[in-house]
Amino acid sequence: MKTEQAATADQALKRTPLHALHLELGARMVPFVGYDMPVQYPAGVLKEHLHTRAAASLFDVSHMGQIALRARPGALKAAAEALERLLPADIAGLKPGRMRYSFFTNGQGGILDDLMVANGGDHLLLIVNAARKQEDEAHLAAEIAKDCSVERQERALIALQGPEAEATLARLVPDCMGLRFLEARRLNIMGAPCLVMRSGYTGEDGFEISTPADIAREIAEELLADAAVAPAGLGARDSLRLEAGLPLYGSDIDEATSPIEAGLAWAIPRPRRKGGAREGGFPGARIILDQLERGAPRARVGLRPAGEGPEARAIVRAGAPLYAEAEANAAIGSVTSGGFGPSLDGPVALGYVPAAFALPGSRVFAELRGKRLPLTVVALPFIMPRYKRS
């Protein structure tokens, strides 16, 4: 059997403030976008995944970028308006304590990165992908630094996700219970100023907590002391987001995918659409808004095995070509993410297909080890999210 070799320690890898804690918890560490990160703990990906959906898990996502934008001098509105030149969200209308999902676009209508934007009252906090944070910072510095300051925040980011997340966090900071999905509030945890966001990447209710680096470990240990909470690594984070149908930058979305074909039109609000108060005005607007009106030639879809029996448990992974027929020669698309979905007890995948195949119930075939495996296009997400919306 050929397996990937265990990662060797690399001196050049960066460490998050929770690195030592991961080692003490017995994590298997892997290099991930320049960081030495826990892919799993002794419980393993399967149990960590299921525990997140049943109780609560703690994830270290401190490798992600946290960038603060501040207007200088004066009103935050100037920073919001500047940011709107780079993405198709309504930031000017984003109230203090609220968050939005958005994406930086390029002139071809592709996606440079996806991100969360939180209005922290006196600043906008951008949470960006670890793999893109340097590019994002450079992009912001080049495009909007004349209108606002762009500051990297050297802070930790802890995600607490799952149905027990609220009860657990409330023991440390009762005020967290007042937050609904996509609300953010500055709260003190163990005496330290934190930004508590009701958000996540698992399809579960939960929080993402930006903390000062020097107290992150104490907060993590306090949360882990709760019997409901277990640590979870990047492996479970990936299977959880996959079941929740959430795209992963670099796999499901990139500079060559438009937000419309990626199924992210919902994140483009009316004021930025055609006829809106601030129509367009972001890179690639013409292409993206045209696609929004007329439809995109292809679409990101959910895929599940169509057959039954053991064959239907074979996992179709990223890169597998997709075909219209069991014998067709030319691929019509490909799988961009695929794996085993522990909560569905079976394979799940995301991929791109032509618009004509995008309706739920459509049949496509994936090539796997020289065979064509029938797949059914299904509506996303695969699992019903349990965000706290009210």
Place this chain on the structure above:
Amino acid sequence: MLKFTEDHEWLKLEGDVATVGITTHATELLGDVVFVQLPDLGTKLNKGDGAAVVESVKAASDVYAPLAGEVVEINQAIVDDPATVNADPQGKGWFFKLKLADVAAMDGLMDEASYMKHIG
């Protein structure tokens, strides 16, 4: 006595039939096994041919024929319940039985002490 390959398979010889599985160390590298595909009965394999596929939550891995032979039995139990591979890799989690073309070839494989040294 068990014999081992560099690719983390184990073999147990009875007569001219070797039972083949993957090692405890291999399952630790793989993580939770969620899918196993076994060869058809009667398949004739050369040494190094892809014989089975084992998928964990993390990756798909090929299991290669450690020696030449014919598949005379497969373990349907691990297809029906792949977690058996993690629970008992060097026992109930065996993959297939191979009627060896050349029993003497077993001598070329590692014993347990050598394998332990190999995986460090």
